[in-house]
Amino acid sequence: MNDRPPLPPFTEATARQKVQAAEDAWNSRDPERVALAYTEGSEWRNRSEFITGRPAIVAFLRRKWAKELDYRLRKELWAFTDDRIAVxxxxxWHDVSSQWWLSYGNENWEFDEHGLMRRRYASINDVPITEAERRFRWER
Incomplete structure (x- = not known):
C-alpha cells in the first residue's frame, strides 16, 4: 500500500496541508484523482446519501460534477486530532438552467495510518445566488 502524506498523527501544519491537498484535488473535478485519497472501503455520508468504496465514490463524483457545473471549492481547517480533521x-456551481448556487457546510474526516481517508461525513446546505453574488472568480 502506498502512503499518502502527510500522515497521522497530524500537526496544525500537516492538517492544513491535508486540507489544501483535498481542496486542490476536488477543484480538479477528476473523480479518479479524488478517489485515490480514500481507502478502498472508505465510508461516506454526503447529505443524505451513504457511499462505500472507491468505485462508488467515483460514480458519485461523476454524477455530482455532471450536475454541479463550473464547480469551485474552498476548504478551511476547523479542528484536528491525531487521525481526524474537521473542515x-x-x-x-450552477445547474443546467444557469442558476448559481452556494453550497456550504462541514466535513469530518478520519484517516488510516497511510494517510488515506477511511471516513468522510459531510453536512451540506445549498442557497440559490445570483451571478452578481458569486464570490469565487477563477479562470476557466
Missing amino acids: RFEYE
Missing part, C-alpha cells in the same frame, strides 16, 4: 467548506 468547513463552501463552493459555488
Whole structure:
C-alpha cells in the first residue's frame, strides 16, 4: 500500500496541508484523482446519501460534477486530532438552467495510518445566488 502524506498523527501544519491537498484535488473535478485519497472501503455520508468504496465514490463524483457545473471549492481547517480533521467548506456551481448556487457546510474526516481517508461525513446546505453574488472568480 502506498502512503499518502502527510500522515497521522497530524500537526496544525500537516492538517492544513491535508486540507489544501483535498481542496486542490476536488477543484480538479477528476473523480479518479479524488478517489485515490480514500481507502478502498472508505465510508461516506454526503447529505443524505451513504457511499462505500472507491468505485462508488467515483460514480458519485461523476454524477455530482455532471450536475454541479463550473464547480469551485474552498476548504478551511476547523479542528484536528491525531487521525481526524474537521473542515468547513463552501463552493459555488450552477445547474443546467444557469442558476448559481452556494453550497456550504462541514466535513469530518478520519484517516488510516497511510494517510488515506477511511471516513468522510459531510453536512451540506445549498442557497440559490445570483451571478452578481458569486464570490469565487477563477479562470476557466
